[in-house]
Amino acid sequence: xxxxxxxxxxxxxxxxxxxxxxxxxxxxxxxxxxxxxxxxxxxxxxxxxxxxxxxxxxxxxxxxxxxxxxxxxxxxxxxxxxxxxxxxxxxxxxxxxxxxxxxxxxxxxx
Amino acid sequence: xxxxxxxxxxxxxxxxxxxxxxxxxxxxxxxxxxxxxxxxxxxxxxxxxxxxxxxxxxxxxxxxxxxxxxxxxxxxxxxxxxxxxxxxxxxxxxxxxxxxxxxxxxxxxxxxxxxxxxxxxxxxxxxxxxxxxxxxxxxxxxxxxxxxxxxxxxxxxxxxxxxxxxxxxxxxxxxxxxxxxxxxxxxxxxxxxxxxxxxxxxxxxxxxxxxxxxxxxxxxxxxxxxxxxxxxxxxxxxxxxxxxxxxxxxxxxxxxxxxxxxxxxxxxxxxxxxxxxxxxxxxxxxxxxxxxxxxxxxxxxxxxxxxxxxxxxxxxxxxxxxxxxxxxxxxxxxxxxxxxxxxxxxxx
Numbered sequence: 001x002x003x004x005x006x007x008x009x010x011x012x013x014x015x016x017x018x019x020x021x022x023x024x025x026x027x028x029x030x031x032x033x034x035x036x037x038x039x040x041x042x043x044x045x046x047x048x049x050x051x052x053x054x055x056x057x058x059x060x061x062x063x064x065x066x067x068x069x070x071x072x073x074x075x076x077x078x079x080x081x082x083x084x085x086x087x088x089x090x091x092x093x094x095x096x097x098x099x100x101x102x103x104x105x106x107x108x109x110x
Numbered sequence: 111x112x113x114x115x116x117x118x119x120x121x122x123x124x125x126x127x128x129x130x131x132x133x134x135x136x137x138x139x140x141x142x143x144x145x146x147x148x149x150x151x152x153x154x155x156x157x158x159x160x161x162x163x164x165x166x167x168x169x170x171x172x173x174x175x176x177x178x179x180x181x182x183x184x185x186x187x188x189x190x191x192x193x194x195x196x197x198x199x200x201x202x203x204x205x206x207x208x209x210x211x212x213x214x215x216x217x218x219x220x221x222x223x224x225x226x227x228x229x230x231x232x233x234x235x236x237x238x239x240x241x242x243x244x245x246x247x248x249x250x251x252x253x254x255x256x257x258x259x260x261x262x263x264x265x266x267x268x269x270x271x272x273x274x275x276x277x278x279x280x281x282x283x284x285x286x287x288x289x290x291x292x293x294x295x296x297x298x299x300x301x302x303x304x305x306x307x308x309x310x311x312x313x314x315x316x317x318x319x320x321x322x323x324x325x326x327x328x329x330x331x332x333x334x335x336x337x338x339x340x341x342x343x344x345x346x347x348x349x350x351x352x353x354x355x356x357x358x359x360x361x362x363x364x365x366x367x368x369x370x371x372x373x374x375x376x377x378x379x380x381x382x383x384x385x386x387x388x389x390x391x392x393x394x395x396x397x398x399x400x401x402x403x404x405x406x407x408x409x410x411x412x413x414x415x416x417x418x419x420x421x422x423x424x425x426x427x428x429x430x431x432x433x434x435x436x437x438x439x440x441x442x443x444x445x446x447x448x449x450x451x452x453x454x455x456x457x458x
Contacts, residue, residue, distance in 0.1 A: 037328070042324075042325070042328065043324070043328065067321055070317070070321045071322050071323070072324045072325075072328075073324035073329045073332060075272060075274065075277055076276070077274070077276065
């Protein structure tokens with residue numbers, strides 16, 4: 001069945017380079033550098049990426065960073081907590097806009 | 111997956127047969143062969159150099175039935191090394207300059223002549239490593255083994271797939287983590303894992319699923335921190351080991367639909383630096399029957415050392431076995447993926 005998201009497409013990511021090889025090269029080297037062990041460990045970075053993947057709801061990234069987090073030594077408990085962090089920020093982001101609703105409500109009602 | 115109280119062999123599964131496993135892992139699926147890939151390293155064919163380790167499989171009997179076991183070991187297995195074959199191993203060892211004897215199984219402690227054999231190897235003044243599953247050391251009838259191992263300065267290498275119960279019990283069986291912690295406390299009490307005593311206690315991480323292991327150094331820090339904080343435990347080193355796509359782990363990969371992706375992962379992660387240091391270059395593996403193999407994995411696949419080499423321990427000849435060509439297959443990609451994998455963990 002045709003679908004916009006095909007798991008096999010993830011392996012074709014590098015084909016994006018065809019249209020703009022230099023930009024891909026720069027993206028790739030920056031991306032590789034970002035995920036290296038630094039002030040944050042590779043595992044912490046993989047868990048952040050996993051949380052962001054859920055926030056931006058990218059199925060490719062969820063697939064890739066679940067694997068990456070496992071391969072960096074994370075377990076289900078840690079990955080679930082990361083997803084909750086993303087969810088809490090998404091939920092909280094909606095809820096905090098309620099302040100605007102209250103402001104408007106305060107101005108318009110007696 | 112099926113209940114894990116007995117081996118695949120006991121279940122009568124076809125996949126327990128080495129030839130069935132080989133047919134699956136060596137089938138053409140678009141990947142280069144291991145040999146093709148290794149030749150690109152530029153060292154010619156894979157050959158042994160100096161044999162430094164004699165790895166002896168004392169038998170397939172085990173008190174555990176782990177889901178990833180490449181031996182398909184379990185309580186129902188009856189294959190066990192006899193005292194006579196042990197004597198042949200000792201004779202070979204005495205006539206060689208191999209300094210390390212690596213005892214594996216199954217649970218090697220369950221061989222009835224285990225203590226005698228360890229004492230005899232010790233008499234030859236060789237370093238002994240035992241691959242212990244930990245739980246056997248707190249099992250009825252084996253309570254005096256930890257002290258025996260300490261008295262003989264045997265280095266202990268034990269699987270602990272994670273520093274928490276969840277992953278460990280999933281792979282090794284319910285309650286294994288708790289029992290392992292109990293044994294580790296006992297071993298620490300005897301001085302194991304404490305630098306000043308010289309009694310070495312190493313742990314092994316292997317992935318609980320169809321993925322590659324993390325970096326050894328980073329994970330070792332986590333293990334040390336968490337085991338010290340939660341259980342007041344210490345150990346020397348952590349080895350990260352890649353799961354070999356044979357036997358029960360192959361069964362898991364096939365049943366879970368992960369086989370093709372896992373093989374692709376292993377092939378794509380081929381690391382020439384790891385390939386240069388694979389453990390088979392320095393190891394001679396001996397089966398419970400005394401047959402000779404390049405490694406414990408080839409042993410389980412019944413791929414003997416190359417024709418023309420001595421093939422049984424009774425015919426041991428160190429110089430004839432050194433620089434022999436190593437028998438390879440697609441499973442060998444597990445030892446060369448990423449940072450590489452050996453019984454001593456990363457190799458690159």
